Amino acid sequence: MNSGEDKYKIMLSGYIDGELSSDEKAELEMHLKTCSDCRKELEVFQELKEVTGAMKYADIPEHVWDNYWRGIYRRLELGIGWILFSIGAIIILACMCYGIFQNFFLNPDEPLILKIGVGTIILGAIFLLVSVTRERIFAYRRDRYKEIKR
Ligand SMILES: [Zn+2]
Structure with a gap:
């Protein structure tokens, strides 16, 4: 695992909530193409988003x-x-x-x-x-x- 991984993991939740700038979004999307780890994580986030509805992740204790x-x-x-x-x-x-x-x-x-x-x-x-x-x-x-x- 490289040192950038953590950064992408954090960006994922912002990505789901639509809080990334277009530059960040493009960077993350590039990374998602090559990293199955982060793609899987994104899927989990998306599922969770459906479950929790409009709730933001920061609001989840x-x-x-x-x-x-x-x-x-x-x-x-x-x-x-x-x-x-x-x-x-x-x-x-x-x-x-x-x-x-x-x-x-x-x-x-x-x-x-x-x-x-x-x-x-x-x-x-x-x-x-x-x-x-x-x-x-x-x-x-x-x-x-x-x-x-x-
Ligand atoms: Zn990754």
Whole structure:
């Protein structure tokens, strides 16, 4: 990142609010063509502008900004966390079930279609189990949050 970056980041909010001189505007627009970082930031600003309506950024208290970003990061982390948790749980449970039913799956006398059927049921049950567990944990966290709020 070069030293000019910060300047452009500050200019972005002025750009959204239409407070830049035409020279500054031209300079920023030139920079936006080459910097995907600032383009992304501009998109976020524009979205926020829509959400907050006529409000200017300077009028938004610091803690609202903090909560806004913390909210985004938290949701991202939660989303990734749950995906990893789900994948891990499904893999482990699938391996355990395969171990339990190994004799059945490896028995050449059992018809393939039956193996596919049993395998599908087991997989379905595992997905349901993981999904229900996730809901339970969510519900538990929500209840605890309510208690703290009270
Ligand atoms: Zn930039």
